[in-house]
Amino acid sequence: MLPDAANRATPETGAATARRRAAYASHAAGLFTIIFGLTIGVTGDSIPLAYQYAPLAASVVVLGLPHGAVDHLVLPRSRGRPVTSRALAAVGGCYLAIGGAYAALWFVAPAVSFALFILLTLVHWGQGDVYALCELTDVSYLETPAHKGLALVVRGGLPMLVPLVAFPDQYAFVAGTLVGLFDPGAAAALEGAFRPTVRYAVAVGFGALIAATLALGYRRTDALEPWLIDAGETLGLTAFFAAVPPILAIGLYFTGWHSVRHIVRTLLIDDAAVAALADGDARGAIGRFARDAAPLTAGSLVVFAALAVAVPRTPATVPDAAALYLVGVAVLTLPHVVVVSLLDLEQGLWTAR
Ligand SMILES: CC1=C(/C=C/C(C)=C/C=C/C(C)=C/C=O)C(C)(C)CCC1
Numbered sequence: 001m002l003p004d005a006a007n008r009a010t011p012e013t014g015a016a017t018a019r020r021r022a023a024y025a026s027h028a029a030g031l032f033t034i035i036f037g038l039t040i041g042v043t044g045d046s047i048p049l050a051y052q053y054a055p056l057a058a059s060v061v062v063l064g065l066p067h068g069a070v071d072h073l074v075l076p077r078s079r080g081r082p083v084t085s086r087a088l089a090a091v092g093g094c095y096l097a098i099g100g101a102y103a104a105l106w107f108v109a110p111a112v113s114f115a116l117f118i119l120l121t122l123v124h125w126g127q128g129d130v131y132a133l134c135e136l137t138d139v140s141y142l143e144t145p146a147h148k149g150l151a152l153v154v155r156g157g158l159p160m161l162v163p164l165v166a167f168p169d170q171y172a173f174v175a176g177t178l179v180g181l182f183d184p185g186a187a188a189a190l191e192g193a194f195r196p197t198v199r200y201a202v203a204v205g206f207g208a209l210i211a212a213t214l215a216l217g218y219r220r221t222d223a224l225e226p227w228l229i230d231a232g233e234t235l236g237l238t239a240f241f242a243a244v245p246p247i248l249a250i251g252l253y254f255t256g257w258h259s260v261r262h263i264v265r266t267l268l269i270d271d272a273a274v275a276a277l278a279d280g281d282a283r284g285a286i287g288r289f290a291r292d293a294a295p296l297t298a299g300s301l302v303v304f305a306a307l308a309v310a311v312p313r314t315p316a317t318v319p320d321a322a323a324l325y326l327v328g329v330a331v332l333t334l335p336h337v338v339v340v341s342l343l344d345l346e347q348g349l350w351t352a353r
């Protein structure tokens with residue numbers, strides 16, 4: 001990128017315009033998600049459970065599932081290479097082998113698989129926000145891999161740990177529905193995580209980590225505004241996950257936060273979408289994404305159908321259907337994380353700058 005002085009002297013390039021607009025859209029979507037969630041969430045328990053599942057259900061076609069359905073395109077695009085059948089086969093093979101192995105693990109050890117799912121989500125949602133902080137918010141202080149690692153744990157920990165502290169019963173309920181698809185007795189193995197002592201320890205430890213990470217960023221930043229955005233997002237998400245019932249909160253966050261940011265990222269490595277964004281043609285850019293994502297969004301429905309047939313207990317209620325969806329998402333997320341991590345490396349996100 002151009003140094004600041006040169007930036008002012010020359011007119012903004014099309015790519016820079018596209019990036020600025022994409023960053024604006026992702027921040028606006030994030031802010032909307034938090035405000036919307038807090039507004040309807042504080043009415044809390046009065047929202048019927050089936051409705052709380054609505055954003056998660058919508059994520060099958062809106063933003064959520066589609067955000068990963070362009071995984072076969074992102075690596076060649078980020079390298080400026082054509083999408084060859086070899087590249088497609090590599091991503092397909094990765095999904096089959098890694099996703100297949102994890103799917104098998106759910107049948108053998110569902111409680112372990114659930115714990116892994118929480119850890120996997122923490123890492124993945126955290127890595128997504130490290131990208132956003134570095135490339136969309138333009139923070140200057142995430143220079144070392146260690147500092148980025150701290151940011152990853154904070155940002156990924158917010159959706160996975162705050163609900164554990166604030167809503168242990170709903171957390172345990174959802175855990176029980178996922179594990180229960182395979183073995184109703186196995187959920188007992190997770191009970192320890194919901195004990196008050198564990199939750200207090202998580203609250204104190206994670207709270208201290210958030211405070212320390214924000215303080216370190218404040219000390220190292222050379223401009224106040226990006227740090228204020230980081231701190232505002234961090235505290236906003238803390239309030240969001242502490243106050244909004246978690247099934248609703250996770251559904252809103254998955255679509256309006258994580259997926260929007262990742263979709264924006266995929267647009268910025270697609271030359272035609274960048275040109276459309278630079279022209280102010282957001283509709284054209286989004287249309288391209290929708291076309292790219294449609295085939296494999298539909299394809300992933302096969303995974304859910306196969307799971308529905310294979311699980312020992314056929315899901316019959318809304319929570320059970322959602323549990324089946326989440327297990328499918330878990331299985332698809334492991335290879336998705338491999339692709340996104342390779343994209344991180346390709347874009348030099350984790351190298352010290
Ligand atoms: C729904 C829900 C939970 C778990 C959700 C998870 C783990 C979602 C992961 C989604 C992913 C990985 C999407 C892909 O990017 C918790 C935390 C148990 C709390 C109760 C509600």
Ligand SMILES: [Fe+2]
Pocket residue numbers: 067068124128258262336
């Ligand atoms: Fe993702």
